[in-house]
Amino acid sequence: MRSDVTATSATGSPSDSQHRAVVETAAVLVVGNELLSGKVQDQNLVELARTLRVLGIQLECAVFVMDEPPAIARELRALSARHGVVFTSGGVGPTHDDVTIASAALAFDVPVVQHPELEAVMRSAYGDACDAVHLSMARTPEGAHLAYGPPAEGTRVNWPVVVMRNVWLLPGIPELFRAKLAIVRHHLRGPRPFFSRSVLTKWDEPELLPLLNAVVAAHPEVEVGSYPRFRDPECKTQITFDARSEAPLEAAVHEFIAALADR
């Protein structure tokens, strides 16, 4: 048996925290035929999930849809109503299959308009080379605002994220998606951190059932997960513990470890 302490907590000094908006829950809408045809394996869900976890924001749901405005708009409307913040991944480039901006406008029943501030960013970024394609990428749903990250060293342009109501429109290319998460961290945080621990055991899951049921019943505020591991000679079952405060988490872990030792 081995116990891994992997407590995570929201980062940032109190003054840093003050300007960040507090959101409890999140969802993500991942757009792209290539992900549902199996041509490409998604890399963005796990990156977003880890980022939100550290911020203390609960990612409750992820939905993958095709490049079809009616489906995207329907899902966006539902997710936006049900969760504190929604992220989209993909479909924000200049080609015919980039339909997320238009779909977000459809979801909120507003037109797509040229965004003067985003157009200024494009003109500043591309200078004399700024053409109609670049300018077409300054179109947003009417009413959208731009969120900027902290100025990054060595970059001439501070590229913003387009935010429509509670929906953050992120690019699908994994390198760009990850870069935008710095802006998310700059603006959002959860109400309180998550604390997590993990116990690796050499017992099979069915053998652990009575112990697990006891600890689950005794600690309703702790989320307990049980994950059989295949082909791991060191560990047959991983038990995870998650809570929003440290004391009940530690109590549950200690009780479980003590019960394991008594077997």
Add this chain to the structure above:
Amino acid sequence: MRSDVTATSATGSPSDSQHRAVVETAAVLVVGNELLSGKVQDQNLVELARTLRVLGIQLECAVFVMDEPPAIARELRALSARHGVVFTSGGVGPTHDDVTIASAALAFDVPVVQHPELEAVMRSAYGDACDAVHLSMARTPEGAHLAYGPPAEGTRVNWPVVVMRNVWLLPGIPELFRAKLAIVRHHLRGPRPFFSRSVLTKWDEPELLPLLNAVVAAHPEVEVGSYPRFRDPECKTQITFDARSEAPLEAAVHEFIAALADR
């Protein structure tokens, strides 16, 4: 410029096809807190997507939710009504966090019952070692049936999949999930194959826009995708072509390649 031919087609002889049910569209519901907290990266969506692609079944949607029966049941009901077949991944073990069977019963408003045929499989598999935990895994939503794959060499037990209406309940552990896809292939097929081709170009996506728009307008039955590639010295943009029949696909690809050569 390079053109990769990657046509896929439904496999199987005509007689093999006859016993398989034809479904046009599919969705998958992936259950698991560990995927939304970022502890684990999902491996099952891409495997299912590739399997369905080869079968000629369009995977239209994927939804990831937490281990919460009301959310699982709500999504299952919606997905089941909207798609030809639905797969679930995860939550079918014996522990407190395995709630997919109960949630599927909730979705279809039926009780969870002991399934005599599945109980017989458990008794045959475990013999004298068959205990209450094993028997608890023979519980299904009332009205579920079992789907078996072709008998596999070297395996004593032919483990089935539990199917409730049009919902196939698959395990979340990637090794087991993949193994169950053999049963899916044995029972289901799409109405016709997908044909796919891919052209790798050294042009940036914005430079390709006029060519792309022309080919999209001229070939409405061909789905054209455009994917910028970062850090690939050989290819800046990948253009994909997908269709349900070969002739229009080839026409679109040839027209695009000819237009590229004329630049």
